[in-house]
Amino acid sequence: MNPDEQELSRLVRSKDPDGIRCFYDRYAGYLAAVCSRYLTSEADVEDTLQESFLLMIDHMGRFEYRGAGSLKAWASRIVANQSLKLLRKNGRLTFLEDLPDLEEEEDFSLPDIPPGVIQEMIRSLPDGYRTVFNLFVFEKKSHKEIAALLGIKADSSASQFFRARAALVKKIKDYLKEQNNG
Amino acid sequence: MGKNWTDRLPDLLQDYQEAPPEGLWDAVSSRMVSRKRRIPAAVWYVAGGLAAAAAAVLLLFLRPSAPVPSVTVVPGDLAQVTPGPVIPEPVPTTPVISGPNRESPAPKSDGGVPENGTPPAKTGQNDGDVPENGTPPSPEQEMADQVGHDEASVTVIPGSEPVIPRTERESPAPGLRVTLASSGMQQHASATTQGYGLPSGIITKASGEQDAPDYRMLGRNKPSTADTRYSRLPRWSLGVNIGLPFRLSLETGLVLSPLRTTAVAEVGSYHYETRTDQYYLGIPLYLQYSIWEGRRLGVYASGGPMYQFAVATRTRTTTTPLSGGNTQTIAEDKTLCRDALWSANLALGLQFRLFQHSALFVQPGVTWYFPGPEAPQSLYTEQRTAFELTFGYRVQLF
Structure with missing residues (x-):
């Protein structure tokens, strides 16, 4: 069938x-x-x-x-x-704000990484980062829509997304470093 | 690429798959197959509601016409009218109005023979008058006597011109009424499911609790049987009823409806019971039509929509070891489970006027619920058509 x-x-x-x-x-x-x-x-x-x-x-x-x-x-x-x-x-949506900003390189481009690895990197993000990131990237929701869904401000949504992206960049770079050393 | 590298991620992961959890298909298929509803009860509720609605419709079309008041004019002399909302018109003869609470003008001692020789009409029996000549009252007068004290009636003597227009009682009279009511009928539906692991209806961790033991892991992949029962506790309402012309009135107010869901499951070594109380506040907008109104009793039809939204949720899970032991509460949660829905109601009411400005009523009816696609499972999603019995008390303010 x-x-x-x-x-x-x-x-x-x-x-x-x-x-x-x-x-x-x-x-x-x-x-x-x-x-x-x-x-x-x-x-x-x-x-x-x-x-x-x-x-x-x-x-x-x-x-x-x-x-x-x-x-x-x-x-x-x-x-x-x-x-x-x-x-x-379950009250698991906590939004971490008291972390120092991570700098993201302007010209970062996504290298060829297995989808499973990217998936695990996304999963390893804190709950709030991960949720906002998923909604923005995969559900294509605007920060205003995300804010309404999660009961936060649009600025907070944007901030969480920026932090999530920066954290992912760091994870990707660490992964590539490990691959090169290995 | 820069900051838009995340735009590539959906394409990168669009075909990415992971192994579904073990036993997922068994759990899904067993829940689909094993769902049981109280079909016999639902059939009766629907049948009862449809019967009530059909009766209301039939009564609307087949109701007897209101007794037609008639006008009595004695040309040149007296017309005797019992009180009511009469709109007089200029008449060639002068009518005299009398009634149960007014003194009837004494008939002229000379017999009061009107100009055309027609004898004067008789007053109603409520004022105790005896016709001077002992003649029994005319059929028209008898009919007028049978009309209630609060009805307007004027008897017409055949051949004379009716000069006072017919009065028609439009009930309920325009005004404002406050209603307190309760719907005592509990409807319930139930479902029995079989699967693996703790059913999702059983909460084991309150929101915000991070360190509590994970009972879900204890019961994972263990066969389970869960019984879920959905019911509605007595509903209370406070309403305002605004009288309109043409026997209509509009009722609105607030309705508090508590729903209860009880899920009981045995998984592994434990017996779990979760009780969820969800409170809905509703704002109805019902149109009522007075089908018939007598001196004490009245029959009316009512129908319209109501918008309800959840205002409070309370969930509590207790567990008892199957090997014996104390029952303990493992989770309590008051996180509001947001939900809103529309419903439509059709009812037939019977009203008994206790005092002049207040009445008791009983109102059987049927309600159809329209929950949203993501509504939490409750009576509203499991039994969307319900037969209800409402009883209450109305007080007319003015």
Whole structure:
């Protein structure tokens, strides 16, 4: 069974068991990666993915196919929202402000690094940095939207994003140094 | 590239995957398959609500017409009218208005024969008058007598011109009423799920708690059975009812609805119980129509939307070792779980006027809930149509 996204959404909407299994098999790995970018606890990832899949299956009627990749993007948004909900509920969204500013080089460019390594670097960021970074970079939200979502000021969102980016640059450089020495 | 190197990250990770947690598919599929609802109860609630709505619609269309007051004019002499909101018009003859609280003008001792020879109309029996000539009251007068004291009626003598227009009671009379009500009916839905690990409905760590033991890890990948029960506790409302013309009135106010979700699970060596109380404040806007109003009793229909939003949340989890031991509270949380939703209500009410300006009422009806896509699981998401029984007390201010 290898339906396209539009057909797959139709099958899930009609609660076809094979369609639902196909939907799970196709996106579980990707959505697990999305979720673990937000949540560092394995138990939280498991719970959030469980809730997210049930939500997606129950509310597939609300999905409107808009071209290739739209179903994946829709599912990804649901997982991100559920992850955010859990972070808010568990009070894990702390925004570190009392740290010295990290200087970022103007001409830094992203080297070729395995995606898994980048993923782990993002996961290792503090909760607040990581959340703002994910929302800005992967969900393409503005700082104003992020501020409304997280209950912070837009300036704080921008500050958190800047710090997250600078921290990532440092991690990338440290990684490259290790690779060169190794 | 500079500061925009982060723009490359979505492309870099767009195909990146990780192994899903072990047992995830089993957990998802078992929750889909094992979901049970109290379908028989829901069917009854829906049927009851539809029956109430159908009765309201039928009564609206099949209600008997209001008793038509008639006008009595005795040309050239007297017309006897019981009090009511009468709009007089210029008449060739001069009517005299009398009623239960007014002294009826004494009939002329000379018999008062009007110019055209028609005998004077009789007064209602409520003033104790006995027709001078002993003639029993005319059918029109009898009809007028049967009309309540607070109804306006004027009896027409056939052949005479009705000069005072018919009065129609438009009830409820325009005014302002305050309502205190309670909906005592508890609806509930339940679900039983089977899976692995601690179900997500069970909270084990309050927000902000970082060092508490992780009961989730203790129960990970262990088979579990969870029973979740959703209910609504008695709802209280305080409303203002504004009377309008044409038997209509508008009611608004505040409604406090507490919802309770109880999740019970046994995982590994522990029995868990989480109780979540979510309080919603609602602002209704109901239109009421008075179908029939008698001296004491009245029947009305009511319907309209209500907007509700969560104002408080309280969650508490207790755990008991299955091997025996004390129950202990492992998590308490008051973080507000934000939620807002619309609902629509249709009801039929029966009102009993206790005193002149106040009444008791009972109002069965049906409510449809429209929760948002990310609403927390509660009665509103698990049983979106509910039959309700509301009873209360209305006081008319003016």
